[in-house]
Amino acid sequence: MGSALARASLAAGHRVTVWNRSLAKTTALVDHGADLAASVADAAEASDVLIVCLFDHRSVHDVLDPVVDRLAGREVINLTTTSPDGARELARWAADHDATYLDGGIMAIPEMVGTAQSKVLYSGSQRVFDQNRPLLETWGSAEYFGDDAGMASLYDLALLASMYAMFAGFFHGAAMVGAAGVPAKEFAVRAADWLRAMAPAVIDYADVIDGGDYAVPGQQSLEFSDISDIVAASGAHGVSTELVDVVQRLIHRQIDAGHGAEGFARVIESLKAVAA
Template sequence: MSSSVSFLGTGAMGSALAGASATGGRTVTVWNRDRTKADDLAGVTVADSPADAIRASDVVVVCLLDHASVHAVLDPVAHAIRGRHVVNVTTTTPAEARALADWTRNLGADYLDGGVMAVPELIGTPAGEVLYSGSAEVFDAHRGLLESWCRAEYLGFDAGAAALYDLALLAGMYSMFAGFFHGAAMVGTAGVSATEFAGRATPWLQAMADSLTDFAAVVDAGDYGAAGQQSLYFSDPRYIVTASRDAGVRTDLIDAVRALVLRQIDAGHGADGFARVIESFRGAA
């Protein structure tokens, strides 16, 4: 385990990770393109360049904007990462994560990809989690560092696995938030505040979340016609569409949900349960 760690990128998340690392007693070096975003961090050394930051530690944590920015920062100093462990927690696609793993391996470095399932405020607490994939050697060597940030789970050698889970979980989160905003817009036309609506929506959505395991069992079994499921005919959200339009609320989100349902009804599966809409995502009509 290395007692020193370097960070490339000190935005909100990078700063939180660097701060938690310093609090845990490690020697922390940081670099950021806008140095003013790093100068206020306590207990760290601010490097003048990415190369200087990389040379300061055996493990380098990359927390930048996107895949392109990772290459923009690392390409000019690629020679410096030879022999080092690279932990990339920048949000990327699975394909981009795999490409970065190959790229670093060709440079003689070892790569671990991380999907951060937390907001900066949760770093340093057990409430957040980071999913990792790629080099097991890097994960094992620096597990103490990773767990100083929040809970750490290793998903296997495929460097794209963490990004896949990360983005899949975010798909569910953003869809839920968008559904709440649609509902808030609907009741807002009757003078109901979003805060009041949240008081009703939160316990309702939490209760409905318990149904996920039941839906998952149906999907894994492929038994969409099993008894006890509400059919797609009754799951058609046409009344939500009509009520929303009557209230002057745009129906983009519910139109998309309805299209998934109707695709399966039109294919002759209307008597099946709502879980069958997963086949609309898979492209099976």
């Protein structure tokens, strides 16, 4: 991902200095016009804007703690995937060393960086966001979520949660029909069409959730949403029911609390109750 960011920056005409813990990963970037820093200290001093894209929160400290004295007066834009609290800790750490911090969550795979499909979410210093927006938009559309450095990460992880749950649902369905000899590819064509058709429903569900009235007429009720048939068919075909069991428990927690006639969106209350 770091290489993809550097390539997009170079393609847009920015001067880029690169450093990587694995030197071989910098070769192609240098061939495309990047300057090579001999050390992370040299990289930190090469520009007033330091872009960080590493493995995790810990690796940011591992790489930058030894050169923290070089960060004073610089802008740190961290595109490493971290937790919201991790991003907030890094923002405090940067401020303690007189650096200004902007956190970013990349909603793209490396091949998408620099294309219209790439989106990057930011939070932290608005000044850093505003001043560097031309650079940020070389990587993808840039959206700012406020001065709480953890908000970009929170949005990033929440969106990824939706994605992973969707993919897991597809895997479950593929396992069900696969037990009857249906190739996953054949199922995928139908699943993609179905999920695409259903996706806009999240907007309607959001209106219900924000309105707080799960009894609005016209909603699919929790009782109707009971997925016992899915659970039974999965088990009958030798497919683990652990994924759909979770959904069934969320539904029945609300039914058992007397809300069976209310809309399916009410399962969010099961999730919020667990979180509380």
